[in-house]
Amino acid sequence: MKKKSYLSGVTLIGFGIYFLFQQYHFSLFDxxxxxxxxxxxxxxxxxxxxxxxKDFESILPGVILSGLGLHFHIANKFDTWPDLSGVFLLLIALGILLTYVKTGAHLFLGLLFLALATLLLFFDRLLYWAHNHGQTLSNISQFWPYIFIILGAYFLFVKKAK
Structure with missing residues (x-):
């Protein structure tokens, strides 16, 4: 049985409402x-x-796209809003975990992205805390790219899909 796709209809209706509000200068959404x-x-x-x-594969791109839109709206309003890399990994983690709720697959991957996002979002505070306790963690920031490459290679070449 073929699933019905709601993507085109909802997107076009949303664009129509967006352009209609813009055309009539609906002040609530200036x-x-x-x-x-x-x-x-x-x-x-x-x-x-x-x-x-019930196309559960659409959850991840939905969370990423709507989350990025919200991120850019909020980032323009608050100077203290976190940088994009940590937020982007957090959105990926949220999307994977919400997909996991529906499919039961990729829990570890969602938790891994959540851990990486948390580290990126709070890395400055971790550096500050370590500095106050006489430690230096500044060299760790040089190794971030290698950590991502090693984890990616692991998922590509070592870990077998179930």
């Missing part, structure tokens, strides 16, 4: 007539397709 809002609309289309259309 700060939202930007490209991050379009990312949110497409992301919501993927999420509807993932949950209502």
């Amino acid at each position: 700060g939202f007539y930007t490209w991050p809002t379009l990312l949110i609309i497409v992301g919501l289309g993927f999420l509807v397709n993932g949950y209502i259309g």
Whole structure:
């Protein structure tokens, strides 16, 4: 039985409402007539397709796209909002974990991305804490790329899919 896709319909309706509000200068959404809002609309289309259309593979791109849209809206409003790399890994982790809830697959991968995102988001605070306790962790930041490459190679060449 073929699944019904909601992606196109929801995305087009969302774009239509977006452009309609923009055309009639709907003042409630003045700060939202930007490209991050379009990312949110497409992301919501993927999420509807993932949950209502039961195409669980759509959950990950839905979380990433809508999350990036929200990130760019929030980052423009708050100077203290975290940088993109940690937020992006957090969105990937959230998307994988939400997909895991529906499929039961890739829990370890979701937790791994969550751990890496947490380290990236709080690395400055970890450095500050270590410095206050007489330790230096600044050399660790040089090894981040290698850690990602080694983990990626492990998942590509060593770990076997179930």
